[in-house]
Amino acid sequence: xxxxxxxxxxxxxxxxxxxxxxxxxxxxxxxxxxxxxxxxxxxxxxxxxxxxxxxxxxxxxxxxxxxxxxxxxxxxxxxxxxxxxxxxxxxxxxxxxxxxxxxxxxxxxxxxxxxxxxxxxxxxxxxxxxxxxxxxxxxxxxxxxxxxxxxxxxxxxxxxxxxxxxxxxxxxxxxxxxxxxxxxxxxxxxxxxxxxxxxxxxxxxxxxxxxxxxxxxxxxxxxxxxxxxxxxxxxxxxxxxxxxxxxxxxxxxxxxxxxxxxxxxxxxxxxxxxxxxxxxxxxxxxxxxxxxxxxxxxxxxxxxxxxxxxxxxxxxxxxxxxxxxxxxxxxxxxxxxxxxxxxxxxxxxxxxxxxxxxxxxxxxxxxxxxxxxxxxxxxxxxxxxxxxxxxxxxxxxxxxxxxxxxxxxxxxxxxxxxxxxxxxxxxxxxxxxxxxxxxxxxxxxxxxxxxxxxxxxxxxxxxxxxx
Amino acid sequence: xxxxxxxxxxxxxxxxxxxxxxxxxxxxxxxxxxxxxxxxxxxxxxxxxxxxxxxxxxxxxxxxxxxxxxxxxxxxxxxxxxxxxxxxxxxxxxxxxxxxxxxxxxxxxxxxxxxxxxxxxxxxxxxxxxxxxxxxxxxxxxxxxxxxxxxxxxxxxxxxxxxxxxxxxxxxxxxxxxxxxxxxxxxxxxxxxxxxxxxxxxxxxxxxxxxx
Numbered sequence: 282x283x284x285x286x287x288x289x290x291x292x293x294x295x296x297x298x299x300x301x302x303x304x305x306x307x308x309x310x311x312x313x314x315x316x317x318x319x320x321x322x323x324x325x326x327x328x329x330x331x332x333x334x335x336x337x338x339x340x341x342x343x344x345x346x347x348x349x350x351x352x353x354x355x356x357x358x359x360x361x362x363x364x365x366x367x368x369x370x371x372x373x374x375x376x377x378x379x380x381x382x383x384x385x386x387x388x389x390x391x392x393x394x395x396x397x398x399x400x401x402x403x404x405x406x407x408x409x410x411x412x413x414x415x416x417x418x419x420x421x422x423x424x425x426x427x428x429x430x431x432x433x434x435x436x437x438x439x440x441x442x443x444x445x446x447x448x449x450x451x452x453x454x455x456x457x458x459x460x461x462x463x464x465x466x467x468x469x470x471x472x473x474x475x476x477x478x479x480x481x482x483x484x485x486x487x488x489x490x491x492x493x494x495x496x497x498x499x500x501x502x503x504x505x506x507x508x509x510x511x512x513x514x515x516x517x518x519x520x521x522x523x524x525x526x527x528x529x530x531x532x533x534x535x536x537x538x539x540x541x542x543x544x545x546x547x548x549x550x551x552x553x554x555x556x557x558x559x560x561x562x563x564x565x566x567x568x569x570x571x572x573x574x575x576x577x578x579x580x581x582x583x584x585x586x587x588x589x590x591x592x593x594x595x596x597x598x599x600x601x602x603x604x605x606x607x608x609x610x611x612x613x614x615x616x617x618x619x620x621x622x623x624x625x626x627x628x629x630x631x632x633x634x635x636x637x638x639x640x641x642x643x644x645x646x647x648x649x650x651x652x653x654x655x656x657x658x659x660x661x662x663x664x665x666x667x668x669x670x671x672x673x674x675x676x677x678x679x680x681x682x683x684x685x686x687x688x689x690x691x692x693x694x695x696x697x698x699x700x701x702x703x704x705x706x707x708x709x710x711x712x713x714x715x716x717x718x719x720x721x722x723x724x725x726x727x728x729x730x731x732x733x734x735x736x737x738x739x740x741x742x743x744x745x746x747x748x
Numbered sequence: 749x750x751x752x753x754x755x756x757x758x759x760x761x762x763x764x765x766x767x768x769x770x771x772x773x774x775x776x777x778x779x780x781x782x783x784x785x786x787x788x789x790x791x792x793x794x795x796x797x798x799x800x801x802x803x804x805x806x807x808x809x810x811x812x813x814x815x816x817x818x819x820x821x822x823x824x825x826x827x828x829x830x831x832x833x834x835x836x837x838x839x840x841x842x843x844x845x846x847x848x849x850x851x852x853x854x855x856x857x858x859x860x861x862x863x864x865x866x867x868x869x870x871x872x873x874x875x876x877x878x879x880x881x882x883x884x885x886x887x888x889x890x891x892x893x894x895x896x897x898x899x900x901x902x903x904x905x906x907x908x909x910x911x912x913x914x915x916x917x918x919x920x921x922x923x924x925x926x927x928x929x930x931x932x933x934x935x936x937x938x939x940x941x942x943x944x945x946x947x948x949x950x951x952x953x954x955x956x957x958x959x960x
Contacts, residue, residue: 305941312942326786333783340779344772346759359924365751417948418939434939441940465937465945472949477861493924503894503935503950506927510890521755526776528928529916533783536912543938545807546788547877550894550950551930559926561886563842575751579758 289636292611297727302438302608309437313599316544317650324540334537335654337530338590341491345582348491348524349573355494356571359556364572366399369628372574373404376483376516379570380410383514385480391500391508392416393485394432394593395520398615398628399576401483413475415504417468424451430609432616433542433595438608472504482512482566484554486519487538487592488531489573495555496523496571497531499539499548506552515554515566522578522589528553534592537652541594577627585660588623590653597647597657603640612637619647623660631664632673638664699737706733784913788876795875795908796958803878803956808933809946810878810954817959818845821902824957825867826853828900832953834864838900841892843869846902859895866896870931873908874915877932880956881915884927893931899951901931905960 296302321327341348353363364379366372380388388410390396405412414423418436422429424447429435436444444464449457452471458464484505486496496517498505509515525531532551539548558565581589598604598618609617614625614634622637638661647657668674669682688695709715710732718725736744767775792798803810815824829836839859840846846869859866871888872881880901884890893899909915935950946952 308941310942312938324788326788329786330783333779333786336782337779340775343763344765344767345763346756347765347769347772349759350756355924359926365755367751367754371751415949416939417937421939434942436939439940441943444940461940461943461945464940465948469947469949473861476949495924495928501935502937502939502948504948506890506894506929507949510894510927526772527780527916528919529780529913530776532912532916533780536788545932546802547879547930547932549932549935551879551932553924553928555924555926555928557926559885562884562926563886563889564891565884565926573755575755575758579755579762582759582762 289611289613289640292613293607293640296607296611301440301443303606305438305440305443306605306608308440309431309434310599310605313433313543313595317541317596317599318544320540320544320546330537331652331654334534334652335590337525337534338592338653341525341530342522342582342586342589344526345521345524348526349521351491352489352494352524353573355492356556357494359494359569361494361556361569361571364570366572366574366576369399369574369576372399372518372572372576373401375572376401376518377404377408377410379514379516379568380405380408380481383480383568385410385514387411387413387475387479388481388483389413389415389475389479389508389512390419391482391484391498391505392419392435393483393518394429394615395485395518395574396483397429398520399518399574401518410481413472413479415472415476415502415508416500417465417502417504420468420472421447424448428610428615430617431595431598432593432620433598438610476507477511479508479512481514481516482508482510483516483518484509486517486523486571488525488534489519489521489523489571490525490528490531490553492527493553493555495528495553497535497551497553499535499551501543501545501549503550506550509554509566510564512566514568514570515557517554517569517571519571519573520578521573521575522581522591538592538594541596541650541652581627584627585623585663587655588620588660590655591620592653593620594652596650596652600646600650602642602644602646607640612640619657619661620655623657623664626664631668631671635664635668635673638662638668696737696739703733703735703737707735780913780916787911790876790910795910796905798875798910799873799878799908800958801878802876803933805878807944808878809936810933810956812956812958814958818849818902821846821867821957821959822849822851822853825865825900828898828955829854829865832898834898837865839863839866839892839896841866841868841888843887845869859889859892861895863896865898865900866892868892868899868901870901870903871907872915873903874912874930875908875910876912877930879930879932882927882929882931883925884929885925890927890929893929894935894950896951897947898953898955899934900955900957902957902959905958
């Protein structure tokens, strides 16, 4: 899609030339892949559990209105206030309205991708409410004036050297730190007062539990509880697809979600929040608001219901050969990588985001590592087909594909064309590789094409040769 | 029309209710049971042993000591303070089992944003992951687990259950607390290059005194 930073292709090209980005991405995604692999290896029945997890999410979606209504009823009974939002604008307006009524000057925020999706940071800025991001990575990118580049590690594009510079420049003690531990301690010190000074704390939700009306957050830093407990008002923003039937289902999904995300058995802090402060409680918010957001979910239920199973673990990003080369910002939407390429056309429309489903090699890794078995390659192929049908692709591409279809559907013509092309291609080859292809120079701009064999596969079989 | 009305009409059009509530609930139970058939194995059949192995594993990184009964807790806290060079001062969670003890060795202090040490009492534990369980309430304010730099938690060995499913079964039909906290090790973050660092916003260290 086109943003202030140009088209997807421009951004991807720029990212490919950024050596620091490559270092940062290799370190974070490499660590994540190793840890996930170890966690999965220690769970012999992981594949069956994946199917069971997918079935648990599908069940909630099969009875979507039933469970959502049950959630609403139980949440209201706990003293929570429920707000419904059809789109991003309504969702932000609901949050800002609650902040204004609370006369909030400062709002602390615990990382929520839905918040990014609906543009909440900008909405708070426009309303003149000081936003303090409390998740360490969100804090880093807030200092850098950036958006998240990964859904689990929003600062995955930043090296420790970058973070050191940012903290020296922006933190009150202006220390030059080289160790990660010291940087973490510095952020702890910097954010301490804001946790207890904010009038409003805003969180997301990993699950909405129908049977209790509670929402569940999972974090490793403890910032969610410090964001949601001390302020007078706690606001939850959540997509309606976070609904699950029971506490048991939520905990069962967490098992797969956390292993897929960080390789841990469980996040350090898994917390269910149900309503405001009660009689006798020494802490907790006096007001508890839940903003339930559609923003394309009902459309997805019709057009690609599989995607509503997504638990936002980020495994598909860490294992995607494209994401690992270009990082998250190149995608231009709130969600990058394979899941982002599937989601962004829903939020922003297919025409401006049609390049994203094309930025995929269809190697299938994303589906293989998905803890709820979302057929991401199929969803991306479906977007490509739709983009072609709706006439969004360039005339040159359309003519090329039409020609290909004509040749490929007539075996004799296809073989004749191949017999003509083979010697021509082989002549261009050097040491087994072709450095520049005719007609599609873009393909070989940053990679080589393998020189084809002397004879086609069929010809080899017919002459009885061993392949 | 209201947003709520529009969202529900779309959902009802796409997913009309075709089963009774009882049938849906039965399906939900069957799905939970199907997951129970393919859980990650427990390393030890003894729940306490498994809990200790998980919570002291490198990736969780808490420490554990055994104590015969509650009366041993204050001396364990004093010893911990000495080992870590801390003042013998702690915020005590207002749990009645904990407040009934003789704290003459430890100065009780209020919980503040720079509390060094807090002592808590867990409601239970999960052997599978080495998680401590807290239900918020007058005797268990949520922030005791999040504000101190060192969190020392008493856990009765008999309050440990094997799995999350056992916890869920135990709570079936019980009122939902305002907060249910599962705490698994000290606060940590991998936000810088995926490298684990402790003490992000919550405690840097978690020490468990296993009672019984």
